[in-house]
Amino acid sequence: MSASSASPGRSDDRASKPTLAVVGATGAVGTVMLELLSTRQDVWGEIRLIASPRSAGRKLKVRGEEVEVIALSERAFDGVQVAMFDVPDEVSAEWAPIAAAKGAVVVDNSGAFRMDPDVPLVVPEINPEAARHRPKGIIANPNCTTLSMIVAVGALHRVFELESLVVASYQAASGAGQAGIETLYDQIAKVAGNREIGTRAGDVRQVIGDDLGPFPAPLALNVVPWAGSLRENGWTSEEMKVRNESRKILGLPNLAVSATCVRVPVVTTHSLVVHARFARRVDLAQVREILRDSPGLLLYDEPERLEFPTPADVVGTDPTWVGRLRVALDDPHALDMFVCGDNLRKGAALNTAQIAELVAAELTPQG
């Protein structure tokens, strides 16, 4: 992967800028993170890449320069002012407090701290002020599914006052990491060229075999109504995250949320069908104006020209795309819409980078 149009920062600039650590630099999200750090405005001094010991020594390109990955250790955080974590929950649970104790502000993309009352859960377009109150030195980044819709929902909430959400997701394979991507590519290769497949019960399973990767059922030519692990009363961890994180980000502890999370054979970009009910009547012209003028959103809704977002068009872009806007026919307080967001960008790396930049702005003397 090339560092695209990045121009290497000049090192004399960098001395006055904060040191950033990227923990989990070699994963699917880490890869996108290095790409973002290479193309966004360069607010960082040193960028240190940290990963598990088995990845240590690899060289990765960031800001046009080769940087050697170092192994995760307490000393790896020496002099680090901001640390982005994209690692499994249990790794974050152990290491984020260590990095914070060493003085770094941690921006964590795992599920370990999101619901901790002493850890803010931040979406810069919605609640940037929350990032300043971080008694543990940790700021949490929301789950990718929540993030793929919350910028749109949050902008509308500000005007119409959200009361309830019914959400159905169309989640991409990369939400399950690099293994998810590889599994989907493998399965597509296996079913391709067979012009009878998908017409008899179990024929897709038979062709794909037992190699389901991180998914509980075949994903090629299929959809799988499962993401995460089982929680109480039949709800999955992913569905509970959409509910709990939306409530926390929007500051609506009693928001009614029903989410059903479904994996689809798309590589990257989550889509969501959202039915949002508000305290106020919804005015469609005003909805369009809000979505057009709010940061981080792209209104793409010209049904008469068959223009609406699809993952194939949204992947690799920064904003949350919104289309298929309709006021509910039987409820003037409810809006139906279709929302797409790149789950590795806004759903993960981009939002993390944005939070880190908020912190960098605090730390950097204004010139």
Added chain:
Amino acid sequence: MSASSASPGRSDDRASKPTLAVVGATGAVGTVMLELLSTRQDVWGEIRLIASPRSAGRKLKVRGEEVEVIALSERAFDGVQVAMFDVPDEVSAEWAPIAAAKGAVVVDNSGAFRMDPDVPLVVPEINPEAARHRPKGIIANPNCTTLSMIVAVGALHRVFELESLVVASYQAASGAGQAGIETLYDQIAKVAGNREIGTRAGDVRQVIGDDLGPFPAPLALNVVPWAGSLRENGWTSEEMKVRNESRKILGLPNLAVSATCVRVPVVTTHSLVVHARFARRVDLAQVREILRDSPGLLLYDEPERLEFPTPADVVGTDPTWVGRLRVALDDPHALDMFVCGDNLRKGAALNTAQIAELVAAELTPQG
């Protein structure tokens, strides 16, 4: 396609049985229809196959016998007592009244008559009695998306009294006919083997090219929030069908329905995420009992064993499969679930055959 385990009916039996015409015998639904007629209990005398003049002369197998397709004409309905139509709306609009005028009871799977107040819209598990009042001699078969969920919803309505539905669909390519199936197979072949695709905006479009078939965007490695044509205020014809047909079938003219219809890269079997709100509190044990005991349903919901319906397992089977049952966490009157039904079977050919069999039972002297 083989006629599987059918045993040819003995012709001496057939003399006393009604003559059936299958109009549109060569299409995707027609193919499944011939398979069903070959495997279900044989209630028919002659089975006459009718199609457009360009298909006339082809021989198709039904009940283990080769039958020659004849061209659609007024005389083709001579002596026909029941005629199943699976043809475009405008062909049904013209020819169903002609067949009815010649004395046939028409079971029509197009959209031409579904909302006609003088035409019953029938799902045998829900409103079989409606089939008897048919002043025009026409009975309409619902749209495949409505049919893929309505047996489950109808069974629950009987006990809990349905008030509103929020539905998101995951619709298969074959809902757009044989052209939809071929398009998906073609596109899967084009993207297969490319282990970078789906990671950059527009790369799927580039590889697939302009051949989108009946879909407004690439379907392989994508989801497309569009089915049917544009109706008022941004709603599609497909979404309006789910609303209007659900109301008519259930006899609930004021039922609140918000449906968002999305095409997914699955060959056959529609899935739906359904959020159903009822007048009564939902009891999950009772819900399970209803779904287990009602005809036409298969309860498949063991989340602790990762058992839930997926299209790959449901395709080619008759029932509506129901899983992922959850009482809404913030509304004890609402139920969330995931429902799958083969859109060519229960969604089209099977329901048509069931309706035709209801009529055949009226016409056949009880022995």
